[in-house]
Amino acid sequence: xxxSEEQRVLNRQKIVDTAARLFRLKxxxxxxxxxxxxxxxxxxxxxxxxxxSKDELVAAxxxxxxxKLEKETRGKDITAIINRYLSHNHRDDLTESCPAxxxxxxxxxxAVLAKEAxxxxxxxxxxxxxxxxNNEATPSSSEHRNAIIGYFAKLVGAIIxxxxxxxxxxxxxxxxxxxxxxxxxxxxxxxxxx
Amino acid sequence: xxxSEEQRVLNRQKIVDTAARLFRLKxxxxxxxxxxxxxxxxxxxxxxxxxxSKDELVAAxxxxxxxKLEKETRGKDITAIINRYLSHNHRDDLTESCPAxxxxxxxxxxAVLAKEAxxxxxxxxxxxxxxxxNNEATPSSSEHRNAIIGYFAKLVGAIIxxxxxxxxxxxxxxxxxxxxxxxxxxxxxxxxxx
DNA sequence: TGTACATCAGTGAACGCGCGTTCACTGATGTAC
DNA sequence: TGTACATCAGTGAACGCGCGTTCACTGATGTAC
Numbered sequence: 001x002x003x004s005e006e007q008r009v010l011n012r013q014k015i016v017d018t019a020a021r022l023f024r025l026k027x028x029x030x031x032x033x034x035x036x037x038x039x040x041x042x043x044x045x046x047x048x049x050x051x052x053s054k055d056e057l058v059a060a061x062x063x064x065x066x067x068k069l070e071k072e073t074r075g076k077d078i079t080a081i082i083n084r085y086l087s088h089n090h091r092d093d094l095t096e097s098c099p100a101x102x103x104x105x106x107x108x109x110x111a112v113l114a115k116e117a118x119x120x121x122x123x124x125x126x127x128x129x130x131x132x133x134n135n136e137a138t139p140s141s142s143e144h145r146n147a148i149i150g151y152f153a154k155l156v157g158a159i160i161x162x163x164x165x166x167x168x169x170x171x172x173x174x175x176x177x178x179x180x181x182x183x184x185x186x187x188x189x190x191x192x193x194x
Numbered sequence: 195x196x197x198s199e200e201q202r203v204l205n206r207q208k209i210v211d212t213a214a215r216l217f218r219l220k221x222x223x224x225x226x227x228x229x230x231x232x233x234x235x236x237x238x239x240x241x242x243x244x245x246x247s248k249d250e251l252v253a254a255x256x257x258x259x260x261x262k263l264e265k266e267t268r269g270k271d272i273t274a275i276i277n278r279y280l281s282h283n284h285r286d287d288l289t290e291s292c293p294a295x296x297x298x299x300x301x302x303x304x305a306v307l308a309k310e311a312x313x314x315x316x317x318x319x320x321x322x323x324x325x326x327x328n329n330e331a332t333p334s335s336s337e338h339r340n341a342i343i344g345y346f347a348k349l350v351g352a353i354i355x356x357x358x359x360x361x362x363x364x365x366x367x368x369x370x371x372x373x374x375x376x377x378x379x380x381x382x383x384x385x386x387x388x
Numbered sequence: 389t390g391t392a393c394a395t396c397a398g399t400g401a402a403c404g405c406g407c408g409t410t411c412a413c414t415g416a417t418g419t420a421c
Numbered sequence: 422t423g424t425a426c427a428t429c430a431g432t433g434a435a436c437g438c439g440c441g442t443t444c445a446c447t448g449a450t451g452t453a454c
Contacts, residue, residue, distance in 0.1 A: 001448035002396050011397080027303055029223035032440055045444085046398045054441065094302075100355065105299025108288075108357035109221055115360040122355055122365070149369055150352070150376025154344055157351025161294065161316055163302035166309040171316070175343055182344025189383040195415035196429045205430080226407055239411085240431045248408065395451075403443070410436070418428075 012050045013064075015040045020061040020068075021095040024102040028058055028110065059113040065099045066121030070128065078132040082183055085155045086176045091162050100125065100152075101159045125152050133187075147190060154183050206244045207258075208234045214255040214262075215289040218296040222252055222304065253307040259293045260315030264322065272326040276377055279349045280370045285356050294319065294346075295353045319346050327381075341384060348377050 003011070018040040022031040033054060034044040051057045073081065084090060085098065094102050100122055107118045127137045129148045139145035158179030165171040197205070212234040216225040227248060228238040245251045267275065278284060279292065288296050294316055301312045321331045323342050333339035352373035359365040 001398065002450045003398080004450065008397070025303075027221070027223060027300065029221060030303065033442085034439080042397095043399050044441095045400060048442070049397050100358075102299065102302075104354040104358050105296065106221065108296070108354065109219075109224065110358075112360050115358055115363075119359045119363055119365050122359075146372035146375050147379075149372035150348055150380070153351035153355060153369070153373050153376075154348040155351065156355060157347035157349065158344070160298040160302065160354065161347055161350060164294075164298050164304075164309055165313045165316075166306050169309075169313055171313050175347070178340035178343035179347050181340050182347075185341075186344070186380050186383075189380075189387065193383065195431065196417045197431080198417065202430065227409085228407080236430095237432050238408095239433060242409070243430050391454085393451105393453085395449105397447105397449095399445105399447075401444085401446105403441100405440080407439075408437100411434085412432105413434105414430105414432075416428105416430095418426105420426085421424085 011040075011042070015042070015047070015050060016057070016060045016064045019057050020065040020099075023058070023061050023106075024065065024097055024099060025094045028103070028106045028114075033057075055111045055113055058110060059117045062099055062103065062107070062114055062117040062121060066117070066124060069098055070124050074128050074131065076128075076132060078129070078187065079184075081129065081132055082155070082180060086158060086180045086183075088173075088176070091159055091172075091176060094163075098125075098156075098159075100156050101163075104156060104160065122152065151183060151187065154179060154186075158183075205234075205236070209236070209241070209244060210251070210254045210258045213251050214259040214293075217252070217255050217300075218259065218291055218293060219288045222297070222300045222308075227251075249305045249307055252304060253311045256293055256297065256301070256308055256311040256315060260311070260318055263292055264318050268322050268325065270322075270326060272323070272381065273378075275323065275326055276349070276374060280352060280374045280377075282367075282370070285353055285366075285370060288357075292319075292350075292353075294350050295357075298350060298354065316346065345377060345381065348373060348380075352377075 015036065019031070019036045022036055022039060025031075033047050036057075037044040037047055047057075051060070073084075076084070090097055090101075099107075099118070104118075107114050126139075126145070126148050129151055130139045130144070131137050133148070134140070134144070139148055158175055162172050162175040165175065209230065213225070213230045216230055216233060219225075227241050230251075231238040231241055241251075245254070267278075270278070284291055284295075293301075293312070298312075301308050320333075320339070320342050323345055324333045324338070325331050327342070328334070328338070333342055352369055356366050356369040359369065
């Protein structure tokens with residue numbers, strides 16, 4: 001039956017949020033429309049009243065996940081950001097993780113729509129890191145921007161590597177610790193250089 | 195019909211190699227047993243004469259891909275390694291890419307068997323980078339090893355981010371260039387510090 | 389303000405298709421005598 | 422060295438299952454009068 005406009009928007013958001021969690025946990029190919037709709041509290045048939053295709057949901061889920069993450073992150077200082085990103089908690093809690101880390105590999109194989117959402121998401125990250133370092137949302141020089149991109153690449157790479165190591169392996173923790181130390185030192189060295 | 199022992203080994207390797215290429219291109223969930231067997235020149239039914247399950251093939255494919263990569267990489271100097279890893283070619287040619295970059299996200303969701311192969315593969319990378327920097331296969335200090343892990347994390351993160359940006363976006367090239375510069379400078383700064 | 393009607397989100401069955409895995413069968417290979 | 426037989430990799434049909442997507446239907450919502 002038809003529902004109120006307000007409810008429609010709420011339901012759509014519920015689907016997107018659920019998808020964003022499940023995709024991060026199991027990958028885009030690892031979750032079906034029916035899984036998502038069921039988890040969101042609906043039957044699968046209604047999905048296409050909200051989205052043209054699964055691809056469209058994938059893009060919406062990415063955007064939503066990056067947006068939510070920005071709200072929790074912007075304004076934090078650089079040490080807090082690094083410690084949070086390379087924490088055991090972030091490594092182990094895939095459902096709420098940064099999409100760049102849990103869906104980066106998957107997005108590389110997605111349609112352009114998803115990649116656009118992804119690119120926007122990582123630009124947000126660059127801006128947040130810049131703010132954390134220099135209190136300016138846009139880096140003042142290309143050198144500065146290059147460094148920021150390198151920092152974020154290290155964060156993303158480190159947590160992906162850690163997650164792909166066996167549950168009880170030494171590496172699983174070592175990669176997080178090593179990257180934390182390495183990144184902190186890298187930032188310090190570059191500060192001194194100025 | 196039964197075939198010679200020699201041929202059996204050859205056929206198995208053919209399956210593993212084909213899987214290694216297809217998995218890197220489309221992800222573990224994006225390729226079926228039938229796809230792989232067909233591409234390798236067989237019918238799908240014979241698959242279970244070689245492997246107990248798809249999981250077992252996944253692990254074998256990871257090991258094989260890392261091994262092949264080692265043969266092409268070990269002995270190269272650090273600049274060559276960085277330029278190759280962050281090249282347009284490596285970004286765009288998924289089938290022959292480093293599994294840490296093309297399958298890192300996927301392996302995080304795989305069974306232990308695959309993660310073990312992955313961990314072994316990245317240890318090989320740490321060793322190759324150590325050799326490229328200091329001519330010693332094992333880092334001489336934990337500080338050195340931490341730095342190496344950080345370098346590799348930056349390489350992996352950078353290329354994953356670049357691949358997930360839209361085909362014609364500025365970011366797709368910028369991330370590679372920025373990370374190349376950032377990583378080169380990082381290594382230089384750490385050398386000077388000593 | 390009340391009534392008749394068009395709209396459209398949610399339901400659940402159905403579509404064709406591909407998945408991982410199993411199975412009976414084939415016939416060349418390798419082995420026992 | 423020759424022969425009879427067990428082995429086992431490759432074949433292709435079949436298993437149950439889940440996928441993305443479509444569809445006819447329902448009935449509350451929103452609109453036109």
